[in-house]
Amino acid sequence: MTYVKPTELVQTVIDAGASKVMLSTRDTLIRSIMGGAILTLAAAFAVTISVTTGSPLLGALLFPIGFIMLYLLGYDLLTGVFVLAPLAWLDKRPGVTLGGILRNWGLVFLGNFIGAFAIAVLMAIVFTNGFSTPPNEVGQAIGHIGEGRTVGYAEHGANGMLTLFVRAVLCNAMVATGVVLAMVSKDVIGKIVAMWMPITLFFFMGFEHSIVNMFLFPSGLLLGGDFTIGDYLMWNEIPTVVGNLVGGLLFVGLPLYVTYGRPAAPRRLRPSRRETAAARTASTDAPVAAR
Numbered sequence: 432m433t434y435v436k437p438t439e440l441v442q443t444v445i446d447a448g449a450s451k452v453m454l455s456t457r458d459t460l461i462r463s464i465m466g467g468a469i470l471t472l473a474a475a476f477a478v479t480i481s482v483t484t485g486s487p488l489l490g491a492l493l494f495p496i497g498f499i500m501l502y503l504l505g506y507d508l509l510t511g512v513f514v515l516a517p518l519a520w521l522d523k524r525p526g527v528t529l530g531g532i533l534r535n536w537g538l539v540f541l542g543n544f545i546g547a548f549a550i551a552v553l554m555a556i557v558f559t560n561g562f563s564t565p566p567n568e569v570g571q572a573i574g575h576i577g578e579g580r581t582v583g584y585a586e587h588g589a590n591g592m593l594t595l596f597v598r599a600v601l602c603n604a605m606v607a608t609g610v611v612l613a614m615v616s617k618d619v620i621g622k623i624v625a626m627w628m629p630i631t632l633f634f635f636m637g638f639e640h641s642i643v644n645m646f647l648f649p650s651g652l653l654l655g656g657d658f659t660i661g662d663y664l665m666w667n668e669i670p671t672v673v674g675n676l677v678g679g680l681l682f683v684g685l686p687l688y689v690t691y692g693r694p695a696a697p698r699r700l701r702p703s704r705r706e707t708a709a710a711r712t713a714s715t716d717a718p719v720a721a722r
């Protein structure tokens with residue numbers, strides 16, 4: 432399998448970031464809607480597996496299927512462009528401005544939400560037989576997830592908010608790693624294997640992903656979860672978005688860019704003490720005429 436070394440990888444990541452910022456509004460929205468839909472359908476799939484088999488680990492192992500499909504198709508997630516676009520700006524790519532980055536983030540957020548909300552409605556129909564029966568066991572589980580990750584945090588006040596934020600930071604440390612690793616190989620199998628590892632980790636650890644939550648919480652509200660839209664925004668989505676941004680940049684984007692995109696000058700070799708002493712002796716012993 433092909434392997435792209437980190438120095439070349441960083442340039443590929445920067446190129447990708449520049450292309451995202453310069454993409455048209457129409458294409459940005461379409462790609463982000465599809466990205467949000469595919470990822471959140473995979474989240475519904477993973478929860479279904481966890482509930483029906485009683486094995487959360489199996490759900491986490493299979494959840495990356497959605498992430499892999501959307502990135503192989505070139506679709507977008509907010510958590511991904513949080514890393515890609517700023518690196519293109521740091522590298523001073525033509526046309527990449529802070530305004531352009533904020534525009535890209537806003538469009539991708541909107542598109543991801545549309546895609547995730549559409550899946551939330553469609554899966555709520557599936558879980559309730561068109562809203563004609565109470566939610567099945569999977570639907571009930573999703574409702575409880577929404578309660579635990581909003582009201583559950585709120586019960587702990589500032590400590591709950593800190594926990595939520597840290598979970599969001601750690602989440603995108605892994606998800607952004609998956610985004611970058613999608614470019615570490617030039618063949619499909621290599622890309623799949625590389626992306627699979629960090630995404631499995633984030634999902635099984637219960638970290639907070641802003642796009643997955645765009646599905647889980649609207650679904651929870653549709654399926655009878657005991658929390659409000661305000662709870663969702665204040666005690667999950669907004670802090671999660673901020674944490675995802677910090678995690679992706681702090682733990683993935685900036686370290687890669689600083690050490691491979693703009694590496695420091697290598698250290699100069701300094702002669703050892705023995706070599707220095709030998710040089711001095713040779714200079715002292717040299718004939719006067721030669722000095």
